[in-house]
Amino acid sequence: MNFRIIAYIVGWVCNFQAAFMLLPFFTALIYHEREFSSFLIAMAVCLVIGIPLTLKKPKNKVFYTKDGCVAVALSWVALCVFGALPFVVSGYIPHPVDALFETVSGFTTTGSSILTDVEVLPHCVLIWRSFTHWIGGMGVLVFLLSLLPLTGGYHMNLMKAESPGPSVSKLVPKVQSTAKILYTIYFGMTLAQIVLLLIGKVPLFDTLCITFGTAGTGGFGIVNDSIGSYSTYCQVVTTIFMILFGVNFSVYYLILTKKFRQAFKYEEVRYYFGIIIASILIITFNTAHLFRNVLVAFQQVAFQVGSIITTTGFSSTDFNQWPALSKTVLVLLMFVGACAGSTGGGIKVSRILILCKAAKKEFQLYLHPNAVKKIKMDSKIISHEILRSTNIYISVYLLIFAASVLLIAIDNFDLITNFTAVAATLNNIGPGFEIAGPMGNFSSFSYLSKSVLIFDMLAGRLEIFPLLLLFFKDTWKRF
Secondary structure (H helix, E strand, C coil): CCHHHHHHHHHHHHHHHHHHCHHHHHHHHHCCCCCHHHHHHHHHHHHHHHHHHHCCCCCCCCCCHHHHHHHHHHHHHHHHHHHCHHHHHHCCCCCHHHHHHHHHHHHCCCCCCCCCCHHHCCHHHHHHHHHHHHHHHHCHHHHHHHHCCCCCHHHHHHHHHHCCCCCCCCCCCCHHHHHHHHHHHHHHHHHHHHHHHHHCCCCHHHHHHHHHHHHCCCCCCCCCCCCCCCCHHHHHHHHHHHHHHCCCHHHHHHHHCCCHHHHCCCHHHHHHHHHHHHHHHHHHHHHHHHCCCHHHHHHHHHHHHHHHHCCCCCCCCCHHHCCHHHHHHHHHHHHHCCCCCCCCCCCCHHHHHHHHHHHHHHHHHHHCCCCCCCCEECCEECCHHHHHHHHHHHHHHHHHHHHHHHHHHHHCCCHHHHHHHHHHHHCCCCCCCHHHCCCCCCCCCCHHHHHHHHHHHHHHHCCCHHHHHCCCHHHHCCC
16 A cells, blocks of 8 residues: 555645635635635635645655555545534534535535525525535536646556446546646636526626536525525526536537547447436326426426436425426436446446346347357447446445435335435435425434434445445554
8 A cells, every 4th residue: 555645635635625615715815705714714724734745755656556545435534524613613503413514415416404494504505515516517526637846657546436336537648737627627617607607698607606506416505495486597507517417528528629420439428318317208198287388397397307317416396296207217317327437326227238238148148058249339349347337336236225225214204215315425415205205305304313414425426335445444454
């Protein structure tokens, strides 16, 4: 284990955290809010820890998959712990577990909240909640790789450990260049949504918060009804961008480089849009009687389907009141999630496709035992390593899911609440059903349950393995 390079990376994450807090700090100054001091204190703590760790560059810059996973996991833990300080210091979320829950929910782009009334929060705290989504959406280590001169071929291990999906590849030969391309696309799409919302006369502050939540597929609202009170135009724009941010960013790179044929070959993206269209049609026909007309039903359903499958978690209506069929479709979408290589969470469409293709192969082998079958995606053979990691991921995912539902059942809530609360946090969705529904929150859960759900949010965002490695004894052995 290369402890020095890991400490160096964590130190830079702390320094960047201090820089990120400049946005809420200046927001507090603009709105004359006294909570600016809370962010000053948090920034000072980050720098006191971060600067000493980064003063001296490590001589040995080589780190392997294990080191990359540990660096990512510890960086995210540090990011969340120090990100919770403004909530505690300002007194708006005084209990550390509650503050950590809210912050982890923000950085992991989950959007679940323990707050019962967000409208009492000052502007600086609101924008910090939403900004954590944007920071966590593409990944803080990807951001770090795009700026720091971390040379060497081993730094792909950082991107692999943080980026979602069964496999991660470079867009261009250099990892740093790949990170810059990803963040350029991310920033460009964010700016595009900001412009469109401003054209629709959405206030600037609201525009920034909604866009941060959409881009990171997070879903923290700044009003108690999430997006319900905003105009249809705002909801439509948000719907479109939620779905777009759930697409694999490699597709956007291919489109920008005019490789249209390669871009449209992505099976995952085709199935992603197919699932969205099918879900919208099913739920629209099932819920049409609840709305003024079919067009309104279509618009509201499209918003919720886009919000759930991309794991954004915004809500424009109380879908907790929808018929059983519609709610069942939404629950299934929670597990499917967005595309690999996007800012969305969930199991990922690519993994679902791989599992379906693997199952089809097994059935064919039963019929033709001597046949040689290869699993392909995008006309490429899927390696045994990817298939194995996908199967193990699903197995560990189900074990964590079952254990989490069992542990939070101690609170004695109903099964639907417990099941969807874990689904909402482990898949980084935000709202579940019943007590944890779109009009509810997670404040009534015990601190034990909140701690379990905090672990689930981090595990879901980091694709489970980097976080679990922290609990293995062999992880901490030196070279």
